[in-house]
Amino acid sequence: MKMKVSFSEWAKSGSPWVWLNAGAVAISIIMVVGLLLLIASRGLVHFWPADILQATYSQNNHSIRIIGETVDSERVPATQLRDAGVDVPEGVEEMRRDLMKIGNRDVGGTDFTWVLHDNLSNQQYPEMLFAAERHEWGNFYGYLRALKEGDTVVGQYDGYDKTPEYLALWDKFEASIERAQEIHDSIYQIEKHEIGAINYEIERLRLKQRSLELDGSTDAAAFAEIDARRAELGEEYKVLQDELIDLYGQINRDKIVAEVSGGQTIEIDIAKIVRAFRPNDMGIFAKLGHYGSKLWEFVSDEPREANTEGGIFPAIFGTVLMVIIMSVLVTPFGVIAAVYLREYAKQGFTTRLIRIAVNNLAGVPSIVYGVFGLGFFVYFLGGNIDRLFYPEALPSPTFGTGGLMWASITLALLTVPVVIVATEEGLTRIPRAIREGSLALGATKAETLWKVVLPMASPAMMTGVILAIARAAGEVAPLMLVGVVKLAPNLPLDGNYPFLHLDQKFMHLGFHIYDVGFQSPNVEAARPLVYATALLLVAVIALLNISAVQIRNHLREKYKALEM
Known part of the structure; x- marks a missing residue:
């Protein structure tokens, strides 16, 4: 026999709150997954080699x-x-328009244009x-017409059909790009590393x-020793400079002649082309395969074209190193403060x-920490450090300007309350009997604290670190004041002594998103990279947190027997 339960009894049982919480969690998960899917779909599609449309566009009798x-x-x-001066047939309430990436910014002055879909004809x-990706001026779209080595034409084709003659010309074109890339890599190695080290x-001398x-x-x-070493370095520099002159002469040899949409032909230095594909x-x-190579370039290469092309490896490196x-x-600092408050401080009003x-x-806004870091760490501490230890570099600041060290300390100050609270909670959960047994x-x-209490509280400490990483890795506002920049010429970790350069400015994924999304002169080109970079930032934070979680779980399993 079934018994009827009144609404009041059902409410008192707590079931409505269980279902309400379950529904809230489900909605939160759906929103998070949906947001990630949106970011991924908008960002990752950017690297797919889309087909190139050729059509006749008619508007206002042109x-x-x-x-x-x-x-x-x-x-x-x-x-x-109609308000914009476009001829629209009578009776039409709305029309579809397409945003087209037409490239050839050096020819037409813009990368993108809006066209009315119904006005396109002869689509093929x-x-x-x-398409050719270039080191500057964005993408190029057109027809390959000729290949030159110096002033000599080594291949030419004027038709619009794919013939063996055209394929032979294309193979020579790809070989020229590969040759130019090899020379470009050699130039980069000499300029960035060898001459950079000299x-x-x-400067140290x-x-x-x-x-x-x-x-x-x-x-x-x-x-005399300084002068002698400077002379040696000068000789090494001259040798490398001669190599560079020779390499630049080689890389600037080849050119192509290409036809653009308007029918005119232009010459492009192959040295300016990163890759070309049909x-x-x-x-x-x-x-x-092309998609995979573009994704790898995005995570492993340096940015170009005002951060709207190329990769974001310096930003990834700077973010991870700072964290x-x-x-x-x-x-x-967080553990010491928590230990003092829980184990040594007299529990009272203070x-x-x-x-x-x-x-x-x-709960203090992060920008407040940034202002404090700029005023205290950069101007006060950094300025005094420069006057005491680096007077030879003045008036150029060494630590008296934003850098990796001040950014890391500022974020450490921002996240230390999280570590203190989590560590205190961990210390509170350790049974008093364990402490008394150790003392007995x-x-x-001190030995009890160091060898018994802290190891057992280490999972809670890692929880605090996880929360700190989750908050600090995505912060942007304080970093804008204490060290992050739009484009850093060098990584803060390299082969030059002292190898880790804490005084250098660095790039950060969060600031990169802000810069590309809101400061870029080419908004349409930058938009997909904002989504891709945001997805990568989420992935980096997730990987850092997963690493910390694995360490915490290992420590928890290691000291589980002591808690029983």
Whole structure:
């Protein structure tokens, strides 16, 4: 026999709250997954080699040939189009317009244009149309007409059909690009690493000489040694400079002649081309290979074209390195403060007041920490460090300007309340009997704390570090004041002594998103990279957190027997 349960009894049982919480969790999960899918779909599609459309576009009694990729579409009210001076047939309430990436910014002045879909005719996807990614001026779209080595034409084709003659010309073109890339890599190695190392050592010699002059040194041997080493470096620099002159002469040899949408032909230095491909003639496997190479370039290369092309490896490197240094700094300070508050401080009004202050610090806006870091760490501490230890570099600041160290310390200060609270909670959960047992066996309080209590509380400490990483890795506002920049010429970790350069400015994924999304002069080109970078930032934070979670789980399993 079934018994009827009244609504009040059902409500008192707590079931409605269970279902309400379950529904809230389900909605939150759906929203998070949906957000990630949106970011992924908007960002990752950017790297797919889209087909290139060739069509005739007619508007206001004018017709032109247009070549490009269709990247977006939208419906526009007819009244809006009429107000813009566009001829719209009577009776039409709205029309579809397409955003096309037409490239060739050096020819037409813009990368993108809006076209009315109904005004496109003779739409086709010729196999001979090619796209070229360049070091500057964005993408190029057109037809390959000739290949030159110096002033000599080594291949030429004027048709629009894919013939063996054209394929032979294309093979020579690809070989020229590969040759130019190899020379470009050699130039990069010499300029970035070899000459960079020489310039770095020359600057250190200058500072060393300046230091001797400030000290009033009269040691002629020391000055002579500096001059001799500077002369050696000068000779090495001349040799590398001669190599560079020869390489630049080789890389600037080849050119192509290409036809653009308007029918005119232009010359392009092959040295300016990163890669060229014919997407209309690519199969699915060829496109997948191209897609993989573009993704790898995105995570492993340096940015170009005002951060709207190329990769973001310096930003990934800077973000991870800053988080690691921040974690190394915040963990001992947070643990020491928590141990003092829980194990040594007298529990009373003052201790409660400190805990309230710590909890309140966790809610202070991050920009306030940035202002404090700029005023105290950069200007006060950094300025005094420069005057005491680096007077030879003045007036150029060494630590008296934003850098990796001040950014890491500022974020450590921002996240230390989280570590304190989590560690205190872990210390509270350790049974008092364990402490008393250790003391009864003859251990001192310090030994009990170091060998028994802290190891058992280590999972809670890792929880605090995980929360700190989750908050700090995505912060942008304080970093804008204490060290992050749009484009850093060098990584803060390299082969030059002292290898880790804490005084250098660095790039960060969060700031990169802000810069590309809101400061880029080419908004349409930057938009997909904002989504891709945001997805990568989420992935980096997830990987850092997963690593910390694995360490915490290992520690929890290791000391589980002691808690029983």
